[in-house]
Amino acid sequence: MSEKNVRKELGTFALLMTGLGTIIGSGWLFGAWKAASVAGPAAVIAWVLGMIATVFIGLTYAELGTMFPQTGGMVRYAQHSHGPFVGFLSGWANWIAIVSVIPVEAVASVQYMSSWPWEWAGRLYDGQELSPAGLLLAGALIIVYFLLNFWTVRLFAAANSAITVFKLAVPLLTVAGLIAAGFHAENFTDHGGFAPHGWSGVLTAVATSGVVFAFNGFQSPVNLAGEAKNPSRSIPIAVVGSILMAGGIYILLQVAFIGAVSPEQAAKGWGGIHFNSPFADLAIALNLNWLALLLFADAFVSPSGAGITNTATTARMVYGMKENGYMPKIFGSIHPKYGVPRAALWLNLAVAFVFLFLFRGWGSLAEVISVATLISYATGPVAVMVLRQRDVANRPIRVKGMGVIAPVAFILASLILYWATWPLTGKVVLIMVLGLPIYLYYQAKEGWTDFIPRLKAGLWLIGYLAFIVLVSCLGSERFGGYNLIPYGVDMLLIAACALAFYFWGIRSARRAGSVREDREEKVRKAWIASL
Structure with missing residues (x-):
C-alpha cells in the first residue's frame, strides 16, 4: 500500500479542532499547578513565553506542512533537507515524544479520578504514581483511544471535533467559576512577591512544568x-x-489558579502546595460542587481527546518513518477500505503500554516528553530554509519574514532545552542515542557507500546536542548545572552558539539535486522493496 490509499477527508475546521484538541489535553488540568510550584505568580509569564516560542516554531512547520502535505510529515522534513541520518534522529526524537503522550493522557484521567468522593477512587493514585488498579484503568483508556482510530479517519475526526467543543467550554467555565467564587489578588504580590523563585524559575517552568508539553499538540x-x-x-x-x-485559555487558567489558592496555602510557599486534582480540589474547597463534577467529567474528556488525537498522529509518524526507510514495510500499510495505518496503530499501542508501566506519574513523564520534543523541533527551522533554496515543485505558501522567524525559532528552542535543567537534558539526549542501532541496521541493509556523506550532513546536529549537554552540565546552578558558567552568560552563550549551529546546519544540507529526484532515487532502492 502507499500514500495513494490515504483518504483526504479533513477540512480546515477538523484540523483546527485536531490541533486544539491535542493542545487542550492533560496540560490544562495540571500545568497551572506545576508552573506555579516552580515560578509562583510569574508562571503567567511562562505561558506567554511558551506561546510565543511555539508560534515561531509552528510557523516553520506550517510552511513545511504545505510544501510536503504528507502523512506523518513531522518525521519526514529533515529527511528531505539533510538525508537519512538527520532524518532518523529528528524522526526518532519526535516519535518518542509523541507516542509517550498517549499513556500520560490516560494517567492524567485516572489521577483526577483519585479525588472522587469514594474510597475505591482514593486507591487509584498514592500521590506519586498509579496503583495496580489505576494502571489497569489507564490501560483500558489507551485501548479505547486505539479503537476510535482503528476503523476510519472520519470516525476519528467526528469524535475529536465533538470532544474539543466540550473541552473548550470547561476551562472557560473553570476560569469564570474560580474568579467569581474567591479571587485573592494579593496572591500575586505577597508570599514572596510576583517571582519568588526568580526569573530562572519562570524559564524552567517553560521547559519542565508542562508548558512546552501543553503546546506540543500543534503538530497534529x-x-x-x-x-x-x-x-x-x-x-x-x-x-x-x-x-x-489554547495560549489565551492557558493564561486565563493560570491567573484563575493563582487567585483561587487561599492566602493561607500560598503563605506556605508555592512549591509546597500539593494537589492530586488541582482545579477540582480548588473547586471543592470553594464549595463549587457543580464545577468539581464538571472537572471530574472533563478529566476523562480532555486527556482522552488528546490521547485519541495522538494515537492517530503517532500512527502517521510510524508510517512516515517507514517511508523514510527506518521501519519494516508492514508499517507502511494503509487499509484500503478505512484509510488508516493499522499496523502502525498496533505498534504504538504496544509502546504506549511500555511507557505506561515505566512512568506512572504525570509530572515526570511530561518533563521527558518536553525535552524530547524540543530536540525534534531543532531541525524544523533549519529544514525550512534549506528547502526554500531547493527546487521544490510544491510551494503553496511562503511565510513572510521566515528569514528572521526560523533563526529565532531555533534559538528559542535551544534556550528552552537548556532551561529544562541538568541532568534531565543529558538523560533525554541519551534516549536519542539509544535509537541509533535501528538506523545502523537499515544503513547496513542498504550498504555503507553513502554513510560518510550522510554523517557529514548530520555533524552539525551531533555537535549541537553535545554542546547543549555540555553547557547544561557546566552552566548556572539555577538550571541544575555546576555553576562554572555564570547565570546570564550561559544564556548568551546558548543563543550565540545556537545561531552558529543554525547556519552550519543550513550549509550542511546535502546537495543531491531536487527533492523530487531524491524521492525517485529512494523509491528505486532495492533494499526498501525487500523489507
Whole structure:
C-alpha cells in the first residue's frame, strides 16, 4: 500500500479542532499547578513565553506542512533537507515524544479520578504514581483511544471535533467559576512577591512544568497534512490558530489558579502546595460542587481527546518513518477500505503500554516528553530554509519574514532545552542515542557507500546536542548545572552558539539535486522493496 490509499477527508475546521484538541489535553488540568510550584505568580509569564516560542516554531512547520502535505510529515522534513541520518534522529526524537503522550493522557484521567468522593477512587493514585488498579484503568483508556482510530479517519475526526467543543467550554467555565467564587489578588504580590523563585524559575517552568508539553499538540495538523482536503489553506490556520487559542485559555487558567489558592496555602510557599486534582480540589474547597463534577467529567474528556488525537498522529509518524526507510514495510500499510495505518496503530499501542508501566506519574513523564520534543523541533527551522533554496515543485505558501522567524525559532528552542535543567537534558539526549542501532541496521541493509556523506550532513546536529549537554552540565546552578558558567552568560552563550549551529546546519544540507529526484532515487532502492 502507499500514500495513494490515504483518504483526504479533513477540512480546515477538523484540523483546527485536531490541533486544539491535542493542545487542550492533560496540560490544562495540571500545568497551572506545576508552573506555579516552580515560578509562583510569574508562571503567567511562562505561558506567554511558551506561546510565543511555539508560534515561531509552528510557523516553520506550517510552511513545511504545505510544501510536503504528507502523512506523518513531522518525521519526514529533515529527511528531505539533510538525508537519512538527520532524518532518523529528528524522526526518532519526535516519535518518542509523541507516542509517550498517549499513556500520560490516560494517567492524567485516572489521577483526577483519585479525588472522587469514594474510597475505591482514593486507591487509584498514592500521590506519586498509579496503583495496580489505576494502571489497569489507564490501560483500558489507551485501548479505547486505539479503537476510535482503528476503523476510519472520519470516525476519528467526528469524535475529536465533538470532544474539543466540550473541552473548550470547561476551562472557560473553570476560569469564570474560580474568579467569581474567591479571587485573592494579593496572591500575586505577597508570599514572596510576583517571582519568588526568580526569573530562572519562570524559564524552567517553560521547559519542565508542562508548558512546552501543553503546546506540543500543534503538530497534529502537520502530521495529518496528507489527509487534508486543502493543506495550503488549512495547515497554517490550524497550526497558528490552535496555538493562539489554547495560549489565551492557558493564561486565563493560570491567573484563575493563582487567585483561587487561599492566602493561607500560598503563605506556605508555592512549591509546597500539593494537589492530586488541582482545579477540582480548588473547586471543592470553594464549595463549587457543580464545577468539581464538571472537572471530574472533563478529566476523562480532555486527556482522552488528546490521547485519541495522538494515537492517530503517532500512527502517521510510524508510517512516515517507514517511508523514510527506518521501519519494516508492514508499517507502511494503509487499509484500503478505512484509510488508516493499522499496523502502525498496533505498534504504538504496544509502546504506549511500555511507557505506561515505566512512568506512572504525570509530572515526570511530561518533563521527558518536553525535552524530547524540543530536540525534534531543532531541525524544523533549519529544514525550512534549506528547502526554500531547493527546487521544490510544491510551494503553496511562503511565510513572510521566515528569514528572521526560523533563526529565532531555533534559538528559542535551544534556550528552552537548556532551561529544562541538568541532568534531565543529558538523560533525554541519551534516549536519542539509544535509537541509533535501528538506523545502523537499515544503513547496513542498504550498504555503507553513502554513510560518510550522510554523517557529514548530520555533524552539525551531533555537535549541537553535545554542546547543549555540555553547557547544561557546566552552566548556572539555577538550571541544575555546576555553576562554572555564570547565570546570564550561559544564556548568551546558548543563543550565540545556537545561531552558529543554525547556519552550519543550513550549509550542511546535502546537495543531491531536487527533492523530487531524491524521492525517485529512494523509491528505486532495492533494499526498501525487500523489507
